[in-house]
Amino acid sequence: MAKRVSVMDNHGVSKKASPSRVRVAVRLRPYMEKDDEKACVRGLDSQSLEIVNWRNQLETMQYQFDAFYGEAANQRDIYIGSVFPILPHLLIGQNASVFAYGPTGAGKTHTMLGNPNQPGVIPRAVKDLLQMTRAASSTTEEENWTYTLTMSYVEIYQEKVMDLLEPKNKDLPIREDKDHKILIPGVTQKTITTFSDFDEHFIPASQNRTVASTKLNDRSSRSHAVLLIKVQKNQQVPPFRQLTGKFYLIDLAGSEDNRRTGNQGIRLKESGAINSSLFTLSKVVDALNQGLPRIPYRDSKLTRLLQDSLGGSAHSVMVANIAPEQTYYFDTLTALNFAAKSKQIINKPFSQETTQAPAQPTMKRPRDDVETTQSRQLKKSKSDSTEESPDSSKDSTSKRKLNLASLKPSVVERLLKLDKILTEKGKMETQLLSTPKRERMALLKKWEESQMEIERLKERQKELEEKAMAAEARLEKSNSSECDLSDSSVSESTFRAPLRTRATSTAKAKKVLRVLPLQGLNRQQNAQEGIMVVEKKTRKATAGQENAPSWEATMRTELLQSGREKILNLLNSGSVKELKSLQKIGDKKAKLIVGWREVNGPLKNVEDLITMEGMSAKQVSSFLKANILTIVAS
Missing domain, CATH: 1.10.150.280 (AF1531-like domain)
Structure with missing residues (x-):
């Protein structure tokens, strides 16, 4: 079972569940457009910046954050200043998260991934984590502990969770276990021991991410990417403790103004999904700051995954990327306002420890205790009988009879019923008991509905078969009567010639023959006139099929x-x-x-x-x- 611990670890980081505010860093992208255009934002010092007031161009609005990185800051400055300090918490079973936020084209993906010459947050953090776990394993204080690192990589594309390590896994569910931990059942997990292992899995998976070109960005991210690094610390001696820390590295897709990006068709649909999830993220931040009883985490797959990072149990860092150009003014202002609200969120990180200590015995009713003791005696007598030699088979049989005789008949009957239930429905019950109560009830209801639907379909199929047989019988009867009519006046080959075209023509022939007047004319003349009418109707019915399309032929x-x-x-x-x-x-x-x-x-x-x-x-x-x-x- 998982529990909270409150001791100090070797790194000097407290494991107690203490409040931790979301740390916010703002990064200003270098200027990329015309040199004669004025910038709308500028930095004041290492923690504050100002932006022009759109209501009054002569005034400015100032913001202060945990860190501000100007145009001259490089990838290493951002990583060492804001991300590296939270890594030691992962080694003691606490969660951490880093996510990049900002408008499209502001440099979020560059901050998180970088390039071979300027690695971003993700490769630097993974390399340092591997080095820290190797160093910790070599110390004498933790010689009985081992570390294991695993990685999962998914993207949220149009509100569907896609597995980037295994692209065939699409639309994965997001669940919450009994300890309120967020997990993705069925997601691919890869064990990494060296940075080469990480590169081997991460680089092909990154190429599976959905990107497209817009007017503002040649490679615009069309999805939110989430990399999960899980650090497990296992004790090799009793009581075999296990500490698990989860590290979320999130590259959010940028909010988009479709009037400027020129999105159409599928790009427009992707943009709508991105903006909708970011709007839900803003609602979550507002609800946390206002102390509302309900936080709308479930309104979006993105906020569901960020449940631990915002108002949960993780040490969170947000890197807000902004652009200096005047054309990005309102996008930059929106990003700064969101960052200012996010830094007010308080998380409560704690170390989650799992042990294999024996569970404490629970109080039982006297009757249950007696029945349990009697069932144990019965099992013991059976096991003893199997271990005895053939010479003592008679004695063991008599002992079993005595033991069964000593039990009450009601107890013996209950034991036999229980054994029958376990043998016949053991597998099904085990699967049902392993799921939450709501899912179990929903599964049973769905199974009952499917059985009822199958029965209805069977009855419907039976009715249709009976109707088909009756129609076939009537058709054969009518054909036989018409054949009798034709034998007396016209040859069989002449009468059946026009009936070989289609079934609809046959039906029309029957109708025409029944209404032809027979009084005043001889039988042979009436039959021949009926044949001519049938042929005329048949030609009209088949003209559309044989000569279609007539407008192309002419x-x-x-x-x-x-x-x-x-x-x-x-x-x-x-x-x-x-x-x-x-x-x-x-x-x-x-x-x-x-x-x-x-x-x-x-x-x-x-x-x-x-x-x-x-x-x-x-x-x-x-x-x-x-x-x-x-x-x-x-």
Whole structure:
């Protein structure tokens, strides 16, 4: 079981659950646009900065944080000043988190990842953690302790948790265990012992992350990336204690103004999901600062994962990235206001320790105690009987009889029922008991509903089979009666010739033959007239299938080909407004075509529209006919 501990460790860090405020560092990205444009923000010292007041250009607003890094600060300055001090807490079973926040194009991914020449927070932190665990294992005070590091890497893309280490694991759930720890069941975990092991897993996984180009950034992150490093400290001697610290390294996607990024189609949908999750993050911060009874962690997958980092049990550091250009003014102001609210959040970190000490016996009712003792005696007698030699089989049998005879009949009956239940439903009960009560009830309800649905489908299938058999019988009966009619006047081959086309034609033939007048004419003449009517109806019914599409057959080949080429060129190069000029294409379908074209490239044929969501073959055929006829008419 997990418990809180309050002793001092070898690193001098207290393990007691004491309040810890979220530390906020602000990093100002270097100037990237025109030299003649004025900057909207500037630093005052190592902890404060000022920004122009948008209501009055002659005034400025000042902010103070735990650290401020100007344009001259490098990656090492940010890491040593704000991130490195929280690493020792991981070695004593406490949680920590670092997340980069800011608008798109402000340098969040560069701060967290960096490049080979300027490594970011993530590679530096992993390298130092490996070195710290090796150094701690070599000391005499911890010679009976071992350290294990594992890593998991996921992204939150459009409110779905994707496993970057194993891309086939999509839309993973987020759960909370009995100790209120956040976990992701089914996520891939890789053990790392050296920095080379980390590089081997992390670099390919980073390439699986969703990125795209916008007007503000060539490689804009379209998802929130979360790297989890788990540090386990295990004691090799009794009482076999275990301390587990989790380190969350989070690269948030930037908030986006779609008017400036020019997002359309799928980019617009991604931007909406990003902004929605960041808005929920802001609501969580406001609720924590106001002391509200309900914190909306569950309103977003991002805030669900950040539950330990904001108002939870982690030492948290937020790096707010901002841009100096005037065009980023309102994005920078929003980021600074969010950072100012975040630094007021109080977390309560503590070390979570697991031991394998024997559990304390619980109080039992006298009757339960007696029954337990009797069941133990019964088990002991059975085990003793199996260990005895063949010579003492008679004695053991008599002892078992005496033991069973000494038990009450009601107790023996209950033991037999219990044994039957455990043997027949043991596996199912074990799986159900391993899940929380709510999930267990929901699973049972879903299973019952599925069984009822299966029964309904079986009854429906039986009814349909009976109706089909009855219809077949009626059809055979009517066919036999018509055959009798034709034998008396017309040859069999002549009467059945038009009935070989389709079943619908047969039905029409029956109807026509039944209403033909037979009075005043001879039987043979009426039958021949019926055959002629059947053939006429059959030709009309099959004309659409044999000669379709008739409008293409009556059109010259060169006009048809040029019309298709004009439509295909417009589909591949036209804007949303130009696509809306086509027949049967509205605003929604025009945006869908532009988004599909960005992801999959140009269309090879007009019929490729079928692969898009919401476009059926019938709609594509109607679209093609309407537009070609319009082009020819013009």
